Amino acid sequence: MTGYGHRVRVVRGVAIACAAAIAATLVIATPAVADAQVTPVASCDELADAFATTGTVLLTQDISGPGTECAAVEIGAGADIVLDIGGHTAYFGSIFGTGPTVAEGAAIFVPSDASLTVRGVTESTGAERAGFLVASGGAGAGIGARPGSGASGDIRIEGGIIRAESRSAAGIGGADGDAHVTITGGNVTAFASLWAPYVDSGAGIGGGRQGIGRVEVTGGTANGSSFSGAGIGGGSDGDGIVTIAVPDDARNSLRGNAGGGSHTGAGIGGGIRGSGQVVITGGTVSGTASGDGLGAGDRLGVGYGDVRGLGAVSISGRPHVSGSSIRSSRTEILGGSVSIVDGLRATDPRPVAGTTPLSPIFVSVRKDGQPVRPGLLVVVDDRGTPTGYEAVPELTSASLWLPPGRRFIRTEVDGEVRTFPVQVAADGTARAFLDFGAPPPPPTLEQRIVARFAELARRLGSDDAAIARIARELGTTEGTVRYWLRRAGEIG
Structure with missing residues (x-):
């Protein structure tokens, strides 16, 4: 029949x-x-x-x-x-x-x-x-x-x-x-x-x-x-x-x-x-x-x-x-x-x-220019904390529904774990190719400030001293350093 x-x-x-x-x-x-x-x-x-x-x-x-x-x-x-x-x-x-x-x-x-x-x-x-x-x-x-x-x-x-x-x-x-x-x-x-x-x-x-x-x-x-x-x-x-x-x-x-x-x-x-x-x-x-x-x-x-x-x-x-x-x-x-x-x-x-509101983003994972099957796709915030959204790729890709704007997706290929920034378009046309063949992107200014602050504040015993040191090292102002630390929740 x-x-x-x-x-x-x-x-x-x-x-x-x-x-x-x-x-x-x-x-x-x-x-x-x-x-x-x-x-x-x-x-x-x-x-x-x-x-x-x-x-x-x-x-x-x-x-x-x-x-x-x-x-x-x-x-x-x-x-x-x-x-x-x-x-x-x-x-x-x-x-x-x-x-x-x-x-x-x-x-x-x-x-x-x-x-x-x-x-x-x-x-x-x-x-x-x-x-x-x-x-x-x-x-x-x-x-x-x-x-x-x-x-x-x-x-x-x-x-x-x-x-x-x-x-x-x-x-x-x-x-x-x-x-x-x-x-x-x-x-x-x-x-x-x-x-x-x-x-x-x-x-x-x-x-x-x-x-x-x-x-x-x-x-x-x-x-x-x-x-x-x-x-x-x-x-x-x-x-x-x-x-x-x-x-x-x-x-x-x-x-x-x-x-x-x-x-x-x-x-x-x-x-x-x-x-x-x-x-x-x-x-x-x-x-x-x-x-x-x-x-x-x-x-x-x-x-x-x-x-x-x-x-x-x-x-x-x-x-x-x-x-x-x-x-x-x-x-x-x-x-x-x-x-x-x-x-x-x-x-x-x-x-x-x-x-x-959500928009779709098509995500494909590659290594050395070839599609590969990655591990779990985990959506994280800008500090690397999982947001709760996860997806198992169908072979080498998946379609995720996320809020429009800059988002971050973490996944693994052959034991290597990376987090990739992606841009979700409001009109639903976004596509992202996560390439493990390319070198990982350099850390952002915020990531550098937060990582250095955790080390210096502990060693120097003073938030103010650590902030002044970071500003000198990175060639920026103490106000800029404080802004990013507040945004990351590191200081009040």
């Missing part, structure tokens, strides 16, 4: 322009499921029976595949199910009728008072193959709710290769209501309105039509596509509350993709006519829309946030974020590499840190 592929980015509220269908990727966390009872199953019928009551359902062999799909199944009321597919394959439902067609319901129905956790092998090795779960819903979700059932029960994905699609509901999540999805591992791809464009729909991963989508991602890879819902977040007319918090040392990524031929929801955030609350503190996140990403109203989608600019976007820590636009009532960037295709022009409103 093929779907739309786009990347999402951040826009007013929490959205990135997404024309046409919208796709998003992300990882989440969900409710715990009881493991008390383990039921091995070797067929579709055995699995359907085992879903009736709380416990772990363990596949012992492949139970279905393309053209031999299981009929739609449902979890019993109030049941908490762990489905462990291991390295096996299970297909449920079919949109086009190559197997049991799911016309109105969900391929795997999770009632509002139940929950589903999916586990499995995500990567094939020499000794073990990956596990595949494919679920194709009709008017209901691939995995989640069906029309008229209200909110979906909690869904958690911890491993396996998961593919879910729906004709008009969420790929994973709601049908015409809310959903809570958590992804902590696995490789997840979900499509909404894949075969029925130009209609209101659920999110790729998240809420159904008019549904709130709460999605948390802490590991794994997630991709979501929708027409008028968010790729990841809310369905059409629904809000998206999305948290992406992948640890710095995780190799996992989150990708939000959007594609098709329409102009609607956010790649990550709210669906069309909904709002988006997006918090990103780690991971690799991408959001793209097929439109120009800057229009208001219902005609254009956005990468991150929501089309109407009602929500909020917050980016901190050391994530890698890329996309086409950001639209929100407030966008705050406190750390990470944030690359927006059209830069400052594609943000609405201008991102801030607290109340300070």
